[in-house]
Amino acid sequence: MNITFPSLIALLLFPGGLFLLSSGLFFEYVDRKLVARFQNRIGPRWFQPLADFVKLLAKEEVIPAGTIKSLFILLPIVALAAALTAALSVPLFGFKPVFSYNGDLVVTLYLLSMMTLCIGLAGANTEDRFSIVGATRALTQLFSYEAPFMLAMLGPAIALGTWNISLINQGATQQSLWFIISQPIGFLAALIGLMGKLELPPFDAPEAETEIVAGALTEYSGRGFGLFKIGRDLELVVGLTLIASFYLGGFSTPLDFIWKVFVLLLITAALQSLFARLRIDQTVGLWWRVGAILVLCQLVLIIVGNTLSPFVAPLFGG
């Protein structure tokens, strides 16, 4: 039931703005609650992220000396805008994406990594030593997980031969074999890549609370910090939907969407509480040595599979 909405409402209300923001907050709640439960704690109440966000908006914005004032204010807005636009061409909640055009996969992936870029810039903008260290770490981590994550997302795209997310989503639903089974490495690289992108615990060196205060965002308070936080929640929503629609056989109904994304959330929360924080050099090492090569040979496999598929279609279930 792919009903389309008049684009304005879609943009502001339903799959777009307000609903997306609240779902971002809800996802953050589920994530924090799961991690807390894994650590045998009770965890926050359901409206906690909303309270955090509103409180941050109401706090005094302190703009430290030695920073470019306009950039300081602009960066969080750009980051949030990037996350919001990335959500437009993604089949949120099982509905047809608002704008879908050929090649929107590349645009979405680019917009998703805009956020880390903005955080890196925000860190470098202030003179505070912690944020400079945090910024360098964030950018190093960006370079390390970006390539394997992108390659992992291209896997299903090449297998189905299209670059349009909604078409991939439909293609995935008709697949007899979910991509998670036919391309397991791709799934792993995508999921761990998403955790690297969002700096979730095993990869949270850039904002290691015990080490560098709050990393690149040390100097931000009030609105700026709130916008960054909600931007990151949105990225979590968009990322999970992307991976679920590609690798878990797409979704045709919202119900489909809910249980698949919840399963992914469960896995990420488990991964978060299982591992100690990897040192930044270990994360970079892990990605370049292990991640990139695995995904590359996976892609080669798919390409070979595709070219041979006319002769060997039944075998490969192509």
Place this chain on the structure above:
Amino acid sequence: MDTQELLQQALEIVKEWTIEVTQPEENRRDIYIDARNIKPAVKALLIEGRWGYLSAITGLDSPEYQIDEETKERKVDPEKGKLEVLYHFCNKAAIASLRIRLPYVGAEVESICDMLPSASFYEREAMELIGITFKNTPITDHLILPDNWPAGVYPLRKTFKGFEKKAQG
């Protein structure tokens, strides 16, 4: 080797510099030595003799008291009285303490940091709190007291009665 033999061995090692030996407790010996030969004594006892380890350096201020005429309460007599530095060496249950008596004015001892780098902490603490200067100790800035602490004021001296205003500095 039980405690008494250990103590005997320690006294043996340090015999040539000993002025006087007292026994405050059955497993302890206090060996009074002169300030000048602290280095050879420590060298013999710790480096060559391998006798236990330096557990602590304590600074002691034991002034002579005299009764002040008007106020009739005990007042510290500035000239008499002495400062003392104690080097405690522990080996199993035995404790040998090298004690040095120093005058109030010009209380100076040779630093043993060149032989035992980790002693610099104890020396810095004694320097700051009691005012015993350790000649050529590597680091002399404050270990414990705040940076804006008035120079020449040693809190653990009996003459120090705290600052007039409650929270100065």
Place this chain on the structure above:
Amino acid sequence: MEPKQKSEKFVVPIGPQHPALKEPGHFEFTVDGEIVTNATARLGFVHRGMEKGVEDRNWTQGLYLMERVCGICSHVHAMAYALGVEKLANVQAPPRAQAIRELVAELERIHSHLLWLGVAAHEGGFDTLFMFSWRDRETVMDLLETITGNRVNYSANVLGGVKIDISDAQKDALLKGMDFLEERTEHYMKVVTEDETFLGRTRKIGVMTFDEATLLGAIGPTGRASGVQRDVRVDSPYAGYPDFPVNIITSDAGDLEARFIVRIKELYESYRLVREIVDHLPEGDLTVKVPRRIPEGEVISRVEAPRGELLYFMKSNGSDKPERIKVRTPSLCNWGSVLTTAIGHKLADMPMILAGIDPCFSCNDRMVMINGKQSETQVWDWENLRQYGIEYYK
């Protein structure tokens, strides 16, 4: 990221709030390229002037002051002070009181080691182990509370004995608690020896050889991890230790991992001791009279705190106020030995080495001064040091 900040020395704003608490301190490393050539510390952020304070308090008030030198090992300080006063007044506390003192001391060692395990795990970013070890630590805190009435600063000691007694109900609670903790400790031993990320940060790091440790006077688990047979409970037993002996635990690897393993093995040792004391607690009364005015004399009272040997030098002048009390805490000694062996190690290993000795003076606004060879000084924060380490290892 080699140091390139401005040269003049400036006070760094308050650094990261390390959720693992501890007093602020400040470390100074002189580096020549990567290798540390000189290391020292600047403490004193928590110096409250207690040695002077105790001189204008009488002996019993002094006990309550000395208990608050360090919140984590408060019983050990009070016991050392009380034993010293009893020696001065040549009075002997009854055997039941001595046994109860040892019991509370061992419970405190368990709580301190579990606390440290959580803190070290949190330092490496392993929050789940931090949460789990602190959750299990609650069991020993409850036991301490049932026996002494307070979770921290239990002030079980009184000059001349103990003011708490162990009833049978408390005895079973103790035994049950020990079984639960023993089973949990097996789990932690497995984690510490098998978890790759942990081993990556601890194996072969901060090695202190045997003769270095003996000469420099490394004490407590840090020294014993380098094979040094030094444990005051064994060398000169005090309180109840002659009747309930301890077997000393050492490992000769001398690196950070060995320090972890020695502490966890000491946990097992403490469980055994607690069970033994609870089974044969001697009968008898709890205190003995100690005169208000302590006769003149000098005494050294040595006690084994969770972090190492704690030394009290006490001098009395016959009045009801002490003449001089010198407290040498174990961490001061550990600092000296570890910072001296730090010379020659890489700057990158410093954070874990300093966390490894379970420093009571470890800091939350650790400022590190790096005087480069060309004598320009940069002030770094703890996380810069840690980040520098990480960059270095890349």
Place this chain on the structure above:
Amino acid sequence: MENLAQEVMDKLKTWARVNSPWAIHFNSGSCNGCDIEILATFTPRYDVERFGIKLQGSPRHADVLVCTGPVTLQARDRLLRIYEQMPEPKFVVAVGSCGISGGVFQGCYNVVGDISEVIPVNVYIPGCPPRPEAIIHGIVELLKSLQK
């Protein structure tokens, strides 16, 4: 009409502030007793995250400064600096009797005595150290006072 909107906004703001008080912990010379009890409130048994309290690293992100210890002379200017770095609506909770009156360290030469001499304090939590429940009660009292 607009004072209605204003009223709704204020109610929303206080609701948000009451439900997500982020804390920062500073040790100005304490003996560690209070600090480990504060930390215990974050561990599974007490878990203050139920009330939305999160321990933040940077003073910029925090609303509540949880301060322990009798403020030694050395830690004095640090305490002042960290208080100034915190953005407005900020509150201070002094944990332990050291922060109230210098506690057992009264009269020692290197100690200022109580925290309110350096920074304004909203809530005092007596106890040496106060139990985790007492600390949580103190913070809940602070939140109640916000509501009025």
